[in-house]
Amino acid sequence: MTEAFTDLNLRPELMAALKDINFVTPTPVQAKLIPVIMANRSVIGQSQTGSGKTHAFLLPIFNQLKPEVDEVQTIIATPSRELANQIYEDAKQLATHFKEKIQIANYVGGTDRSRQERQLGKHQPQIVIGTPGRLRDFMDEHDLALHTAHQFVVDEADMTLDMGFLNDVDHIAGALPKDLQMMVFSATIPQKLQPFLRKYLTNPVIEEIPVTSIISPTIDNWLVSTKGKQKNELIYELLTMGEPYLVLVFCNTKQRTAELTKYLKGRGLKVAMISGDVPSRERKRIMKQVQNLEYQYVVATDLAARGIDIKGVSHVINDDIPSDLDFFIHRVGRTGRNGMSGIAITLYRPGEEDQVADIEKLGVKFAPKEVKRGEIVDSYDRNRRTKRTATHEKLDPTLVGMVKKKKKKIKPGYKHQIKTAIKRKAQQDKRVELREAARNQRKQNRRQGEQKRSNRER
Incomplete structure (x- = not known):
C-alpha cells in the first residue's frame, strides 16, 4: 500500500499543490487507483462517501495533462451543480503551481449560457467539468469540441442514474474516441447501471474499496428519541448547547426544510437553507457563504448530502431517518472527515424502531442519548x-x-x-432474506460477466 503521495511519481507542481492543502498520505481509493489511472487503464471505483475519490481521478488527470495542447483533453460529468462546483474548485487548486495557465471550465445549468458560448468561441478548455445536460447541449450545438477528449470521468454514477441523466452521459460517451479512458466512480453499482458499464468499459480495473466500518470511526453516532417532545424545540436545544463549529441538519423533504428553517430563524438563529426550491445561483452563493463560515447552522435536503465537501462540519443532525439508507451514510459522512472527530445525531419516533434496527444492521453503533436540563446525557440501553x-x-x-x-x-x-x-x-426476517438474495444475485451476475469476458479473450 502506498504510504505517501511522494511514492506516486506525481509532477512537482502537484506535490506543491498537495502541500498547500496538507495532503500527505493518500486514502485507500487514491493509493489503489492513481497508479492504475496513470497506466491509462479504464476503472470502476466503488467506495463510500468521503473516501477521497475526487483527487483519485484529478491527480492522474493533471499528471498526464499536456498544457501546451489547446484542446479538450478530459471531461468530468457530475449529476449535480454543487458537486460540479466542488470539483471545479479542487481542480483550480491543483492547477495553481503550473507555469502554463491550465484552461478549466465548469458548465452547469443556471449559469450565463451566452457568456459561456462566447468564451468557447475564443478557445476550448483543456479540462471540462459539468452536468450532463449542459455538456450535451454545448456538444450538440458544436460549441464544445468534446471529440478530442481522451479521458471521460463519470462521477457519482449511481446518483446520475437516479436523477435520469444517464442518457445524456451515454450520448456524450458515444461521440468520443474508441480508445477513450473511462473512469466511473460511484458509492454503489446498481443493476441498471451495468449495461452502460459493459457498453463503454472494456476489461476495466474494478476496485471496490472495503471499509472496516461503514461509518468513519471518528464519528460518534447518537440516537435521540422525540417521544414527548416538540421536534423543532428539541433541534433548537441541540443546536444551541455547547459550541458546535458548523452543524448540518438534514430533512427528508423540501417542505420540512423550509418549515424548520423558518422556525429556527424565528428563534433568532442565523440559518442557511439548501434545497431544490432554492434557485441554483442562490444555492451557489449560500454554499460560498457557508464555506466562508458566515453561517453556523445549515438546514438541507439530501441535495447537499452527496459529494458536497463543506469543510469543518462538527455536527450532523438527522431530522428524520431517510427512506433510502444510503442517504443516511452520505449524510453522516459530511462530518468526521480527514481524521477529524464529529457527532451525528439521529432523531427518531417510537414507531421508527424498525428503521433504526435496519441502520444498525449496516454496522452503525448508536449511543442512546437524551436532552435533560440543557445537556445531552446517556439514555437507556436500546439492547x-x-x-x-x-x-x-x-x-x-x-x-x-x-x-x-x-x-x-x-x-x-x-x-x-x-x-x-x-x-x-x-x-424483518423477510427483508433480510430479500437483501441477502439480491446480494447473491449481484455476485452471480458479476461472476458470469467475468466468465464471458474470459471466454471472449480466449
Whole structure:
C-alpha cells in the first residue's frame, strides 16, 4: 500500500499543490487507483462517501495533462451543480503551481449560457467539468469540441442514474474516441447501471474499496428519541448547547426544510437553507457563504448530502431517518472527515424502531442519548428492546397458549401485542432474506460477466 503521495511519481507542481492543502498520505481509493489511472487503464471505483475519490481521478488527470495542447483533453460529468462546483474548485487548486495557465471550465445549468458560448468561441478548455445536460447541449450545438477528449470521468454514477441523466452521459460517451479512458466512480453499482458499464468499459480495473466500518470511526453516532417532545424545540436545544463549529441538519423533504428553517430563524438563529426550491445561483452563493463560515447552522435536503465537501462540519443532525439508507451514510459522512472527530445525531419516533434496527444492521453503533436540563446525557440501553424481542420469540407458543387459557388474568391487548411482535419479526426476517438474495444475485451476475469476458479473450 502506498504510504505517501511522494511514492506516486506525481509532477512537482502537484506535490506543491498537495502541500498547500496538507495532503500527505493518500486514502485507500487514491493509493489503489492513481497508479492504475496513470497506466491509462479504464476503472470502476466503488467506495463510500468521503473516501477521497475526487483527487483519485484529478491527480492522474493533471499528471498526464499536456498544457501546451489547446484542446479538450478530459471531461468530468457530475449529476449535480454543487458537486460540479466542488470539483471545479479542487481542480483550480491543483492547477495553481503550473507555469502554463491550465484552461478549466465548469458548465452547469443556471449559469450565463451566452457568456459561456462566447468564451468557447475564443478557445476550448483543456479540462471540462459539468452536468450532463449542459455538456450535451454545448456538444450538440458544436460549441464544445468534446471529440478530442481522451479521458471521460463519470462521477457519482449511481446518483446520475437516479436523477435520469444517464442518457445524456451515454450520448456524450458515444461521440468520443474508441480508445477513450473511462473512469466511473460511484458509492454503489446498481443493476441498471451495468449495461452502460459493459457498453463503454472494456476489461476495466474494478476496485471496490472495503471499509472496516461503514461509518468513519471518528464519528460518534447518537440516537435521540422525540417521544414527548416538540421536534423543532428539541433541534433548537441541540443546536444551541455547547459550541458546535458548523452543524448540518438534514430533512427528508423540501417542505420540512423550509418549515424548520423558518422556525429556527424565528428563534433568532442565523440559518442557511439548501434545497431544490432554492434557485441554483442562490444555492451557489449560500454554499460560498457557508464555506466562508458566515453561517453556523445549515438546514438541507439530501441535495447537499452527496459529494458536497463543506469543510469543518462538527455536527450532523438527522431530522428524520431517510427512506433510502444510503442517504443516511452520505449524510453522516459530511462530518468526521480527514481524521477529524464529529457527532451525528439521529432523531427518531417510537414507531421508527424498525428503521433504526435496519441502520444498525449496516454496522452503525448508536449511543442512546437524551436532552435533560440543557445537556445531552446517556439514555437507556436500546439492547433492552432486542432482549425483550428475543424473549418473546422463545416464548411465543407458550404465551399464546397462556393468553387463550388465562384471558382474565392477562391485561387486555396483550394477545394483540404478541401477534404484532410476531408479524414485525417475520417482516424483518423477510427483508433480510430479500437483501441477502439480491446480494447473491449481484455476485452471480458479476461472476458470469467475468466468465464471458474470459471466454471472449480466449
